Amino acid sequence: MGNVDYSKYSKLSPFELKDELIALATSRTDRMMLNAGRGNPNFLATVPRRAFFQLGLFSATESEFSFSYMPEGLGGFPRSQGLQSRFEQFILANRDKPGVVFLGKAISYVRDQLGLDADAFLLEMVEGILGCNYPVPDRMLRISEKIIKEYVLREMGVQSMPKEGLDLFAVEGGTAAMAYIFNSLKENKIISNGDRIALGTPIFTPYIEIPKLNDYQLEEVMIQADPELNWQYPESELRKLEDPSIKAFFLVNPSNPPSVKINDEGLAIIADIVKKRPDLIILTDDVYGTFADNFTSLFAICPDNTILVYSFSKYFGATGWRLGVIALTKNNILDQKIAALSTKDKKELAERYSSITTDPASIKLIDRMVADSRNVALNHTAGLSTPQQVQMVLFALFNMMDSRQNYKKAVQSVVRERDAALYRQLGVEVPQDPNSVDYYTLVNLENTARTLYGDDFADWIMKNKNPTELLFRIADETGVVLLPGSGFGVQHPSARASLANLNEYQYAAIGMSLSNLAAEAYEEYKKEGKKKK
Numbered sequence: 001m002g003n004v005d006y007s008k009y010s011k012l013s014p015f016e017l018k019d020e021l022i023a024l025a026t027s028r029t030d031r032m033m034l035n036a037g038r039g040n041p042n043f044l045a046t047v048p049r050r051a052f053f054q055l056g057l058f059s060a061t062e063s064e065f066s067f068s069y070m071p072e073g074l075g076g077f078p079r080s081q082g083l084q085s086r087f088e089q090f091i092l093a094n095r096d097k098p099g100v101v102f103l104g105k106a107i108s109y110v111r112d113q114l115g116l117d118a119d120a121f122l123l124e125m126v127e128g129i130l131g132c133n134y135p136v137p138d139r140m141l142r143i144s145e146k147i148i149k150e151y152v153l154r155e156m157g158v159q160s161m162p163k164e165g166l167d168l169f170a171v172e173g174g175t176a177a178m179a180y181i182f183n184s185l186k187e188n189k190i191i192s193n194g195d196r197i198a199l200g201t202p203i204f205t206p207y208i209e210i211p212k213l214n215d216y217q218l219e220e221v222m223i224q225a226d227p228e229l230n231w232q233y234p235e236s237e238l239r240k241l242e243d244p245s246i247k248a249f250f251l252v253n254p255s256n257p258p259s260v261k262i263n264d265e266g267l268a269i270i271a272d273i274v275k276k277r278p279d280l281i282i283l284t285d286d287v288y289g290t291f292a293d294n295f296t297s298l299f300a301i302c303p304d305n306t307i308l309v310y311s312f313s314k315y316f317g318a319t320g321w322r323l324g325v326i327a328l329t330k331n332n333i334l335d336q337k338i339a340a341l342s343t344k345d346k347k348e349l350a351e352r353y354s355s356i357t358t359d360p361a362s363i364k365l366i367d368r369m370v371a372d373s374r375n376v377a378l379n380h381t382a383g384l385s386t387p388q389q390v391q392m393v394l395f396a397l398f399n400m401m402d403s404r405q406n407y408k409k410a411v412q413s414v415v416r417e418r419d420a421a422l423y424r425q426l427g428v429e430v431p432q433d434p435n436s437v438d439y440y441t442l443v444n445l446e447n448t449a450r451t452l453y454g455d456d457f458a459d460w461i462m463k464n465k466n467p468t469e470l471l472f473r474i475a476d477e478t479g480v481v482l483l484p485g486s487g488f489g490v491q492h493p494s495a496r497a498s499l500a501n502l503n504e505y506q507y508a509a510i511g512m513s514l515s516n517l518a519a520e521a522y523e524e525y526k527k528e529g530k531k532k533k
Protein backbone atom coordinates (compact mmCIF):
# COMPACT_ATOMS: atom_id res chain seq x y z
CA MET A 1 0.00 0.00 0.00
CA GLY A 2 1.34 3.51 -0.72
CA ASN A 3 5.01 4.31 -1.04
CA VAL A 4 5.67 5.62 2.44
CA ASP A 5 7.50 3.37 4.86
CA TYR A 6 5.41 3.33 8.04
CA SER A 7 7.26 0.45 9.65
CA LYS A 8 9.60 2.74 11.62
CA TYR A 9 6.64 3.74 13.79
CA SER A 10 5.86 0.33 15.16
CA LYS A 11 8.44 0.57 17.96
CA LEU A 12 7.23 3.80 19.57
CA SER A 13 5.69 4.10 23.04
CA PRO A 14 1.98 4.97 23.20
CA PHE A 15 2.61 8.66 23.86
CA GLU A 16 5.28 8.94 21.18
CA LEU A 17 2.88 7.19 18.83
CA LYS A 18 0.20 9.73 19.56
CA ASP A 19 2.55 12.64 18.87
CA GLU A 20 3.76 11.10 15.60
CA LEU A 21 0.21 10.36 14.50
CA ILE A 22 -0.79 13.97 15.15
CA ALA A 23 2.30 15.23 13.32
CA LEU A 24 1.38 13.17 10.27
CA ALA A 25 -2.30 14.10 10.44
CA THR A 26 -1.46 17.82 10.55
CA SER A 27 1.28 17.61 7.91
CA ARG A 28 -1.02 18.84 5.17
CA THR A 29 -2.50 22.28 5.33
CA ASP A 30 -5.35 21.57 2.93
CA ARG A 31 -7.37 19.50 5.33
CA MET A 32 -8.50 19.39 8.93
CA MET A 33 -7.07 16.99 11.46
CA LEU A 34 -9.72 14.79 13.09
CA ASN A 35 -8.18 13.80 16.39
CA ALA A 36 -10.30 11.00 17.84
CA GLY A 37 -7.44 10.13 20.16
CA ARG A 38 -8.43 12.65 22.80
CA GLY A 39 -10.63 11.82 25.75
CA ASN A 40 -11.44 15.50 26.26
CA PRO A 41 -15.18 15.93 25.61
CA ASN A 42 -16.39 18.68 23.26
CA PHE A 43 -19.64 19.13 25.22
CA LEU A 44 -20.03 20.86 28.58
CA ALA A 45 -22.59 21.66 31.25
CA THR A 46 -23.45 25.35 30.95
CA VAL A 47 -26.07 26.02 33.63
CA PRO A 48 -23.82 25.27 36.63
CA ARG A 49 -21.16 27.48 35.02
CA ARG A 50 -23.67 30.31 34.61
CA ALA A 51 -24.55 29.81 38.27
CA PHE A 52 -20.87 30.04 39.17
CA PHE A 53 -20.38 33.35 37.39
CA GLN A 54 -23.59 34.85 38.77
CA LEU A 55 -22.66 33.78 42.29
CA GLY A 56 -19.25 35.35 41.71
CA LEU A 57 -20.77 38.72 40.84
CA PHE A 58 -23.10 38.58 43.83
CA SER A 59 -20.18 37.66 46.10
CA ALA A 60 -17.95 40.48 44.81
CA THR A 61 -20.74 42.92 45.65
CA GLU A 62 -21.06 41.35 49.11
CA SER A 63 -17.35 41.86 49.65
CA GLU A 64 -17.69 45.51 48.68
CA PHE A 65 -20.35 46.03 51.37
CA SER A 66 -17.51 45.58 53.86
CA PHE A 67 -14.92 48.36 53.77
CA SER A 68 -17.24 50.40 51.56
CA TYR A 69 -15.66 53.63 52.82
CA MET A 70 -12.49 52.48 51.04
CA PRO A 71 -11.61 53.35 47.46
CA GLU A 72 -13.18 51.30 44.69
CA GLY A 73 -11.59 47.92 44.14
CA LEU A 74 -10.94 47.12 47.79
CA GLY A 75 -13.42 44.92 49.61
CA GLY A 76 -13.54 42.96 52.84
CA PHE A 77 -14.72 39.54 53.91
CA PRO A 78 -18.40 39.00 53.22
CA ARG A 79 -20.68 39.32 56.24
CA SER A 80 -23.06 36.59 57.29
CA GLN A 81 -25.66 38.93 58.82
CA GLY A 82 -28.46 39.45 56.36
CA LEU A 83 -26.65 37.48 53.65
CA GLN A 84 -29.61 35.20 53.00
CA SER A 85 -32.06 38.07 52.51
CA ARG A 86 -29.69 40.02 50.27
CA PHE A 87 -29.26 36.84 48.24
CA GLU A 88 -33.02 36.42 47.95
CA GLN A 89 -33.27 39.98 46.65
CA PHE A 90 -30.56 39.23 44.13
CA ILE A 91 -32.47 36.15 42.97
CA LEU A 92 -35.70 38.14 42.65
CA ALA A 93 -34.04 40.96 40.75
CA ASN A 94 -32.43 38.53 38.26
CA ARG A 95 -35.24 36.05 37.68
CA ASP A 96 -34.67 36.23 33.92
CA LYS A 97 -31.16 34.73 34.18
CA PRO A 98 -30.90 30.92 34.07
CA GLY A 99 -27.79 30.80 36.27
CA VAL A 100 -29.56 32.84 38.95
CA VAL A 101 -32.73 30.77 38.77
CA PHE A 102 -30.56 27.70 39.27
CA LEU A 103 -28.87 29.25 42.31
CA GLY A 104 -32.26 30.01 43.89
CA LYS A 105 -33.38 26.44 43.41
CA ALA A 106 -30.05 25.10 44.64
CA ILE A 107 -30.39 26.88 47.99
CA SER A 108 -33.87 25.46 48.39
CA TYR A 109 -32.67 21.98 47.40
CA VAL A 110 -29.80 22.05 49.87
CA ARG A 111 -32.17 23.13 52.66
CA ASP A 112 -35.34 21.21 51.85
CA GLN A 113 -34.04 18.10 50.11
CA LEU A 114 -30.63 17.52 51.67
CA GLY A 115 -31.57 18.92 55.10
CA LEU A 116 -28.45 21.10 55.38
CA ASP A 117 -28.07 24.54 56.92
CA ALA A 118 -28.82 26.89 54.02
CA ASP A 119 -27.28 29.96 55.70
CA ALA A 120 -24.02 28.16 56.37
CA PHE A 121 -24.07 26.76 52.84
CA LEU A 122 -24.52 30.17 51.25
CA LEU A 123 -21.72 31.66 53.34
CA GLU A 124 -19.40 28.78 52.41
CA MET A 125 -20.17 29.33 48.73
CA VAL A 126 -19.79 33.13 48.87
CA GLU A 127 -16.50 32.98 50.78
CA GLY A 128 -15.36 30.05 48.68
CA ILE A 129 -15.96 31.68 45.33
CA LEU A 130 -14.08 34.79 46.45
CA GLY A 131 -11.12 32.58 47.34
CA CYS A 132 -10.15 34.85 50.22
CA ASN A 133 -9.17 32.13 52.71
CA TYR A 134 -7.00 29.03 52.61
CA PRO A 135 -9.17 25.94 52.20
CA VAL A 136 -10.25 24.96 55.74
CA PRO A 137 -10.59 22.09 56.47
CA ASP A 138 -7.82 21.37 53.99
CA ARG A 139 -9.26 18.00 52.95
CA MET A 140 -12.53 19.60 51.84
CA LEU A 141 -14.88 22.44 52.84
CA ARG A 142 -17.48 21.15 55.34
CA ILE A 143 -20.81 21.56 53.60
CA SER A 144 -19.27 21.01 50.20
CA GLU A 145 -18.07 17.62 51.42
CA LYS A 146 -21.59 16.70 52.56
CA ILE A 147 -23.08 17.61 49.19
CA ILE A 148 -20.41 15.83 47.16
CA LYS A 149 -20.80 12.74 49.37
CA GLU A 150 -24.48 12.68 48.52
CA TYR A 151 -23.67 13.03 44.82
CA VAL A 152 -20.92 10.40 44.80
CA LEU A 153 -22.94 7.88 46.81
CA ARG A 154 -25.93 8.24 44.49
CA GLU A 155 -23.99 8.08 41.27
CA MET A 156 -21.81 5.17 42.38
CA GLY A 157 -24.84 3.12 43.46
CA VAL A 158 -24.00 3.23 47.17
CA GLN A 159 -27.26 4.70 48.52
CA SER A 160 -27.26 2.41 51.51
CA MET A 161 -24.00 3.68 53.01
CA PRO A 162 -24.44 6.24 55.80
CA LYS A 163 -22.71 9.46 54.80
CA GLU A 164 -21.02 9.68 58.19
CA GLY A 165 -19.08 6.54 57.30
CA LEU A 166 -17.29 8.24 54.44
CA ASP A 167 -14.44 10.72 53.98
CA LEU A 168 -13.68 12.72 50.84
CA PHE A 169 -10.54 14.52 49.71
CA ALA A 170 -11.20 17.14 47.01
CA VAL A 171 -8.37 17.07 44.47
CA GLU A 172 -7.26 18.59 41.17
CA GLY A 173 -8.87 15.92 39.00
CA GLY A 174 -8.54 12.16 38.66
CA THR A 175 -4.90 12.29 37.64
CA ALA A 176 -3.95 14.23 40.78
CA ALA A 177 -5.94 11.64 42.74
CA MET A 178 -3.84 8.87 41.22
CA ALA A 179 -0.57 10.67 41.95
CA TYR A 180 -1.57 11.36 45.58
CA ILE A 181 -2.81 7.81 46.15
CA PHE A 182 0.26 6.08 44.69
CA ASN A 183 2.52 8.36 46.67
CA SER A 184 0.76 7.91 50.03
CA LEU A 185 0.43 4.14 49.62
CA LYS A 186 4.18 4.02 49.18
CA GLU A 187 5.06 6.55 51.90
CA ASN A 188 2.88 4.63 54.34
CA LYS A 189 4.44 1.30 53.40
CA ILE A 190 1.16 -0.18 52.28
CA ILE A 191 2.71 -0.91 48.89
CA SER A 192 6.47 -1.42 48.58
CA ASN A 193 8.95 -1.89 45.77
CA GLY A 194 8.61 -5.27 44.11
CA ASP A 195 5.02 -5.85 45.30
CA ARG A 196 2.60 -7.45 42.87
CA ILE A 197 -0.43 -5.51 41.77
CA ALA A 198 -3.16 -6.52 39.37
CA LEU A 199 -4.39 -4.25 36.59
CA GLY A 200 -7.77 -4.61 34.91
CA THR A 201 -6.85 -4.28 31.23
CA PRO A 202 -7.31 -2.73 28.74
CA ILE A 203 -6.68 0.37 30.82
CA PHE A 204 -5.84 4.08 30.59
CA THR A 205 -2.10 4.02 29.78
CA PRO A 206 -0.76 5.84 32.90
CA TYR A 207 -2.03 2.97 35.06
CA ILE A 208 0.24 0.63 33.13
CA GLU A 209 3.17 3.03 33.24
CA ILE A 210 3.14 4.50 36.77
CA PRO A 211 3.57 1.22 38.67
CA LYS A 212 6.59 0.42 36.52
CA LEU A 213 8.29 3.74 37.33
CA ASN A 214 11.49 3.70 39.27
CA ASP A 215 9.70 5.10 42.32
CA TYR A 216 7.41 2.09 42.51
CA GLN A 217 8.90 -0.88 40.64
CA LEU A 218 5.76 -2.90 41.09
CA GLU A 219 5.21 -6.20 39.36
CA GLU A 220 2.08 -6.06 37.22
CA VAL A 221 -0.39 -8.92 36.80
CA MET A 222 -2.91 -8.35 34.03
CA ILE A 223 -6.58 -9.18 34.57
CA GLN A 224 -7.71 -9.20 30.98
CA ALA A 225 -11.20 -8.32 29.86
CA ASP A 226 -12.40 -10.52 27.00
CA PRO A 227 -13.67 -8.94 23.77
CA GLU A 228 -15.72 -12.10 23.14
CA LEU A 229 -17.58 -11.37 26.40
CA ASN A 230 -18.23 -7.76 25.39
CA TRP A 231 -15.18 -6.76 27.39
CA GLN A 232 -16.28 -8.24 30.71
CA TYR A 233 -13.57 -9.88 32.85
CA PRO A 234 -13.85 -13.67 32.60
CA GLU A 235 -14.22 -15.40 35.96
CA SER A 236 -10.89 -17.21 35.45
CA GLU A 237 -9.13 -13.84 35.09
CA LEU A 238 -10.78 -12.37 38.18
CA ARG A 239 -9.96 -15.47 40.22
CA LYS A 240 -6.27 -14.61 39.78
CA LEU A 241 -6.97 -12.06 42.52
CA GLU A 242 -7.31 -14.92 45.01
CA ASP A 243 -3.53 -15.24 44.91
CA PRO A 244 -2.45 -13.72 48.25
CA SER A 245 0.76 -12.36 46.73
CA ILE A 246 -1.32 -9.78 44.84
CA LYS A 247 -1.62 -6.72 47.06
CA ALA A 248 -3.97 -4.55 45.07
CA PHE A 249 -6.27 -4.47 42.07
CA PHE A 250 -6.32 -1.26 40.03
CA LEU A 251 -9.10 -0.76 37.53
CA VAL A 252 -11.07 1.79 35.58
CA ASN A 253 -14.83 1.14 35.68
CA PRO A 254 -16.52 1.74 33.25
CA SER A 255 -13.31 0.92 31.45
CA ASN A 256 -11.15 3.03 29.16
CA PRO A 257 -10.95 2.23 26.28
CA PRO A 258 -13.57 -0.56 26.02
CA SER A 259 -15.99 1.74 27.86
CA VAL A 260 -18.07 -0.95 29.58
CA LYS A 261 -19.12 -1.23 33.20
CA ILE A 262 -18.54 -4.47 35.08
CA ASN A 263 -21.79 -6.47 34.94
CA ASP A 264 -23.60 -7.94 37.96
CA GLU A 265 -21.93 -11.33 37.57
CA GLY A 266 -18.49 -9.74 37.64
CA LEU A 267 -19.41 -7.67 40.70
CA ALA A 268 -20.62 -10.82 42.48
CA ILE A 269 -17.37 -12.65 41.70
CA ILE A 270 -15.29 -9.78 43.04
CA ALA A 271 -17.47 -9.64 46.18
CA ASP A 272 -16.79 -13.36 46.66
CA ILE A 273 -13.04 -12.91 46.15
CA VAL A 274 -12.91 -10.11 48.70
CA LYS A 275 -14.67 -12.37 51.21
CA LYS A 276 -11.80 -14.83 50.79
CA ARG A 277 -9.22 -12.07 50.61
CA PRO A 278 -10.26 -9.37 53.08
CA ASP A 279 -6.78 -7.84 52.73
CA LEU A 280 -7.08 -7.10 48.99
CA ILE A 281 -6.83 -3.40 48.17
CA ILE A 282 -9.00 -2.16 45.31
CA LEU A 283 -8.37 1.13 43.56
CA THR A 284 -11.25 1.96 41.25
CA ASP A 285 -11.27 4.96 38.91
CA ASP A 286 -14.94 5.55 38.19
CA VAL A 287 -14.73 8.76 36.19
CA TYR A 288 -17.05 7.28 33.54
CA GLY A 289 -19.55 5.94 36.09
CA THR A 290 -21.85 8.95 35.67
CA PHE A 291 -22.34 8.12 31.98
CA ALA A 292 -24.02 4.81 32.88
CA ASP A 293 -27.56 4.20 34.05
CA ASN A 294 -27.82 2.45 37.42
CA PHE A 295 -24.08 2.23 37.85
CA THR A 296 -22.68 0.10 40.68
CA SER A 297 -19.13 0.86 41.70
CA LEU A 298 -16.90 -1.65 43.47
CA PHE A 299 -17.05 0.96 46.22
CA ALA A 300 -20.64 -0.21 46.72
CA ILE A 301 -19.64 -3.89 46.69
CA CYS A 302 -16.62 -3.88 49.00
CA PRO A 303 -16.42 -0.35 50.41
CA ASP A 304 -13.85 -0.99 53.12
CA ASN A 305 -11.36 -2.47 50.66
CA THR A 306 -11.79 0.22 48.06
CA ILE A 307 -10.24 3.57 47.26
CA LEU A 308 -12.64 5.37 44.97
CA VAL A 309 -11.52 8.01 42.47
CA TYR A 310 -14.11 10.16 40.77
CA SER A 311 -13.47 13.06 38.39
CA PHE A 312 -15.81 15.78 37.13
CA SER A 313 -13.67 16.21 33.99
CA LYS A 314 -15.56 14.08 31.51
CA TYR A 315 -19.22 14.20 32.46
CA PHE A 316 -19.41 17.96 32.95
CA GLY A 317 -16.91 18.73 30.19
CA ALA A 318 -14.61 20.27 32.79
CA THR A 319 -11.07 19.04 32.13
CA GLY A 320 -9.71 22.57 32.54
CA TRP A 321 -11.35 22.99 35.94
CA ARG A 322 -9.32 20.14 37.51
CA LEU A 323 -11.99 18.65 39.77
CA GLY A 324 -12.02 15.24 41.38
CA VAL A 325 -12.41 13.44 44.68
CA ILE A 326 -10.85 10.52 46.51
CA ALA A 327 -13.26 8.60 48.76
CA LEU A 328 -12.47 6.20 51.59
CA THR A 329 -14.73 4.69 54.24
CA LYS A 330 -13.89 5.33 57.87
CA ASN A 331 -13.50 1.55 58.35
CA ASN A 332 -11.14 1.00 55.44
CA ILE A 333 -8.57 -1.79 55.50
CA LEU A 334 -5.76 0.60 54.57
CA ASP A 335 -5.90 2.31 57.93
CA GLN A 336 -5.89 -1.17 59.49
CA LYS A 337 -2.77 -2.02 57.49
CA ILE A 338 -1.06 1.11 58.80
CA ALA A 339 -2.05 0.16 62.34
CA ALA A 340 -0.54 -3.30 61.82
CA LEU A 341 2.87 -2.08 60.60
CA SER A 342 6.03 -3.01 62.50
CA THR A 343 7.07 -0.84 65.44
CA LYS A 344 10.03 0.40 63.43
CA ASP A 345 7.86 1.44 60.48
CA LYS A 346 5.33 3.08 62.77
CA LYS A 347 8.05 5.07 64.47
CA GLU A 348 9.33 6.27 61.12
CA LEU A 349 5.83 7.31 60.08
CA ALA A 350 5.16 9.00 63.41
CA GLU A 351 8.20 11.14 62.70
CA ARG A 352 7.04 11.88 59.19
CA TYR A 353 3.72 13.26 60.38
CA SER A 354 4.87 14.69 63.72
CA SER A 355 4.53 18.30 62.51
CA ILE A 356 0.78 17.86 62.06
CA THR A 357 -0.36 16.54 65.43
CA THR A 358 0.95 15.25 68.72
CA ASP A 359 -0.67 11.91 67.98
CA PRO A 360 0.58 11.10 64.45
CA ALA A 361 -0.39 7.41 64.69
CA SER A 362 -4.04 8.43 64.74
CA ILE A 363 -3.94 10.27 61.39
CA LYS A 364 -6.16 8.54 58.87
CA LEU A 365 -4.73 7.59 55.49
CA ILE A 366 -6.95 10.10 53.72
CA ASP A 367 -5.53 12.91 55.87
CA ARG A 368 -2.04 11.56 55.28
CA MET A 369 -2.78 11.93 51.57
CA VAL A 370 -3.66 15.59 52.16
CA ALA A 371 -0.41 16.12 54.06
CA ASP A 372 1.67 14.13 51.56
CA SER A 373 0.20 16.19 48.72
CA ARG A 374 2.20 19.13 50.12
CA ASN A 375 5.25 17.16 51.28
CA VAL A 376 3.80 17.15 54.84
CA ALA A 377 5.70 20.29 55.90
CA LEU A 378 3.47 22.53 53.78
CA ASN A 379 0.31 20.84 55.00
CA HIS A 380 -1.19 24.16 56.21
CA THR A 381 -1.64 25.26 52.60
CA ALA A 382 -2.96 21.94 51.27
CA GLY A 383 -6.34 21.47 49.68
CA LEU A 384 -8.21 22.24 46.50
CA SER A 385 -8.75 25.94 45.81
CA THR A 386 -12.09 27.09 47.22
CA PRO A 387 -13.52 28.47 43.93
CA GLN A 388 -12.86 25.01 42.45
CA GLN A 389 -14.80 23.44 45.30
CA VAL A 390 -17.69 25.82 44.64
CA GLN A 391 -17.85 24.86 40.97
CA MET A 392 -17.66 21.19 41.97
CA VAL A 393 -20.65 21.65 44.28
CA LEU A 394 -22.64 23.45 41.57
CA PHE A 395 -21.91 20.64 39.08
CA ALA A 396 -23.02 18.02 41.59
CA LEU A 397 -26.20 19.92 42.53
CA PHE A 398 -27.01 20.42 38.86
CA ASN A 399 -26.97 16.68 38.40
CA MET A 400 -28.84 15.85 41.60
CA MET A 401 -31.57 18.44 41.00
CA ASP A 402 -32.19 17.17 37.46
CA SER A 403 -34.74 14.60 38.57
CA ARG A 404 -35.59 13.57 35.02
CA GLN A 405 -31.88 13.19 34.27
CA ASN A 406 -32.19 15.28 31.12
CA TYR A 407 -28.50 16.20 31.09
CA LYS A 408 -27.44 12.58 31.47
CA LYS A 409 -29.77 11.49 28.68
CA ALA A 410 -28.46 14.25 26.45
CA VAL A 411 -24.78 13.35 26.86
CA GLN A 412 -25.60 9.66 26.47
CA SER A 413 -27.39 10.25 23.21
CA VAL A 414 -24.60 12.52 21.91
CA VAL A 415 -21.95 9.79 22.21
CA ARG A 416 -24.29 7.00 21.03
CA GLU A 417 -25.22 8.87 17.87
CA ARG A 418 -21.56 9.44 17.09
CA ASP A 419 -20.89 5.74 17.61
CA ALA A 420 -23.72 4.86 15.24
CA ALA A 421 -22.48 7.35 12.60
CA LEU A 422 -18.99 5.83 12.63
CA TYR A 423 -20.09 2.22 12.27
CA ARG A 424 -22.82 3.01 9.73
CA GLN A 425 -20.23 4.55 7.38
CA LEU A 426 -17.81 1.74 8.03
CA GLY A 427 -20.51 -0.66 6.92
CA VAL A 428 -20.61 -2.91 9.95
CA GLU A 429 -23.27 -3.32 12.61
CA VAL A 430 -23.22 -0.84 15.47
CA PRO A 431 -22.08 -2.77 18.55
CA GLN A 432 -24.94 -3.07 21.08
CA ASP A 433 -24.20 -3.74 24.72
CA PRO A 434 -26.31 -2.63 27.69
CA ASN A 435 -23.15 -2.34 29.79
CA SER A 436 -21.42 0.00 27.36
CA VAL A 437 -21.30 3.73 28.04
CA ASP A 438 -19.92 4.41 24.53
CA TYR A 439 -17.47 7.08 25.56
CA TYR A 440 -14.85 5.28 23.48
CA THR A 441 -15.06 2.60 20.86
CA LEU A 442 -12.52 -0.03 19.88
CA VAL A 443 -12.71 -0.92 16.21
CA ASN A 444 -11.56 -4.52 15.92
CA LEU A 445 -9.56 -4.49 12.68
CA GLU A 446 -9.65 -8.22 12.05
CA ASN A 447 -13.38 -8.60 12.66
CA THR A 448 -14.09 -5.56 10.53
CA ALA A 449 -12.08 -7.01 7.64
CA ARG A 450 -13.94 -10.30 8.10
CA THR A 451 -17.38 -8.69 8.11
CA LEU A 452 -16.63 -6.57 5.07
CA TYR A 453 -14.80 -9.03 2.79
CA GLY A 454 -14.77 -12.48 4.38
CA ASP A 455 -12.49 -14.83 6.32
CA ASP A 456 -9.79 -15.27 3.73
CA PHE A 457 -9.30 -11.52 3.37
CA ALA A 458 -9.19 -11.07 7.16
CA ASP A 459 -6.48 -13.73 7.39
CA TRP A 460 -4.56 -12.03 4.60
CA ILE A 461 -4.78 -8.63 6.32
CA MET A 462 -3.52 -10.08 9.59
CA LYS A 463 -0.59 -11.69 7.81
CA ASN A 464 0.37 -8.82 5.54
CA LYS A 465 -0.53 -5.59 7.31
CA ASN A 466 0.83 -4.22 10.55
CA PRO A 467 -2.11 -2.63 12.42
CA THR A 468 -0.02 0.23 13.82
CA GLU A 469 1.19 1.02 10.33
CA LEU A 470 -2.43 1.08 9.20
CA LEU A 471 -3.18 3.78 11.76
CA PHE A 472 -0.22 5.83 10.53
CA ARG A 473 -1.41 5.47 7.01
CA ILE A 474 -4.90 6.65 8.03
CA ALA A 475 -3.39 9.68 9.78
CA ASP A 476 -1.17 10.52 6.82
CA GLU A 477 -3.75 10.11 4.10
CA THR A 478 -6.92 11.30 5.80
CA GLY A 479 -5.90 13.42 8.79
CA VAL A 480 -7.78 11.08 11.14
CA VAL A 481 -5.98 10.23 14.38
CA LEU A 482 -7.00 6.94 15.99
CA LEU A 483 -4.84 5.37 18.68
CA PRO A 484 -3.75 1.74 18.59
CA GLY A 485 -5.57 -0.30 21.24
CA SER A 486 -2.26 -2.00 22.02
CA GLY A 487 -1.10 1.09 23.94
CA PHE A 488 -3.91 0.40 26.41
CA GLY A 489 -3.16 -3.29 26.69
CA VAL A 490 -5.68 -4.47 24.07
CA GLN A 491 -4.53 -7.85 22.75
CA HIS A 492 -5.95 -7.92 19.24
CA PRO A 493 -5.25 -5.33 16.52
CA SER A 494 -7.63 -2.46 17.09
CA ALA A 495 -8.16 1.25 16.72
CA ARG A 496 -9.43 3.23 19.66
CA ALA A 497 -11.60 6.26 18.99
CA SER A 498 -12.92 8.63 21.62
CA LEU A 499 -16.58 9.36 20.87
CA ALA A 500 -16.53 12.49 22.99
CA ASN A 501 -14.19 14.73 21.11
CA LEU A 502 -15.56 15.38 17.60
CA ASN A 503 -18.89 16.06 15.97
CA GLU A 504 -21.13 13.45 14.46
CA TYR A 505 -20.28 14.15 10.80
CA GLN A 506 -16.61 13.78 11.66
CA TYR A 507 -17.23 10.33 13.11
CA ALA A 508 -19.00 9.50 9.85
CA ALA A 509 -15.86 10.71 8.02
CA ILE A 510 -13.71 8.44 10.18
CA GLY A 511 -15.96 5.48 9.37
CA MET A 512 -15.68 6.36 5.69
CA SER A 513 -11.85 6.56 5.82
CA LEU A 514 -11.63 3.15 7.43
CA SER A 515 -14.05 1.72 4.91
CA ASN A 516 -12.06 3.16 1.98
CA LEU A 517 -8.86 1.76 3.35
CA ALA A 518 -10.41 -1.68 3.66
CA ALA A 519 -11.70 -1.46 0.07
CA GLU A 520 -8.24 -0.55 -1.18
CA ALA A 521 -6.63 -3.38 0.75
CA TYR A 522 -9.22 -5.71 -0.72
CA GLU A 523 -8.18 -4.69 -4.26
CA GLU A 524 -4.57 -5.41 -3.38
CA TYR A 525 -5.54 -8.76 -1.92
CA LYS A 526 -7.43 -9.71 -5.09
CA LYS A 527 -4.48 -8.76 -7.30
CA GLU A 528 -2.09 -10.86 -5.24
CA GLY A 529 -4.49 -13.75 -5.45
CA LYS A 530 -4.48 -13.53 -9.28
CA LYS A 531 -0.67 -13.36 -9.42
CA LYS A 532 -0.43 -16.59 -7.48
CA LYS A 533 -2.79 -18.34 -9.89
Ligand SMILES: *Cc1c(COP(=O)(O)O)cnc(C)c1O
Residues within 6 Å of the ligand: 039, 172, 173, 174, 175, 176, 204, 252, 256, 285, 287, 311, 312, 313, 314, 319, 322, 323, 324
Ligand atom coordinates in the same frame (compact mmCIF):
# COMPACT_ATOMS: atom_id res chain seq x y z
C1 LIG B 1 -9.98 11.14 31.50
C2 LIG B 1 -9.69 10.24 32.61
C3 LIG B 1 -9.47 10.74 33.89
C4 LIG B 1 -9.64 12.20 34.17
O1 LIG B 1 -8.54 12.76 34.73
P1 LIG B 1 -8.64 14.26 35.22
O2 LIG B 1 -7.32 14.48 35.83
O3 LIG B 1 -9.76 14.31 36.18
O4 LIG B 1 -8.91 15.13 34.04
C5 LIG B 1 -9.19 9.87 34.92
N1 LIG B 1 -9.14 8.54 34.70
C6 LIG B 1 -9.38 8.03 33.48
C7 LIG B 1 -9.36 6.57 33.29
C8 LIG B 1 -9.66 8.86 32.40
O5 LIG B 1 -9.90 8.33 31.20
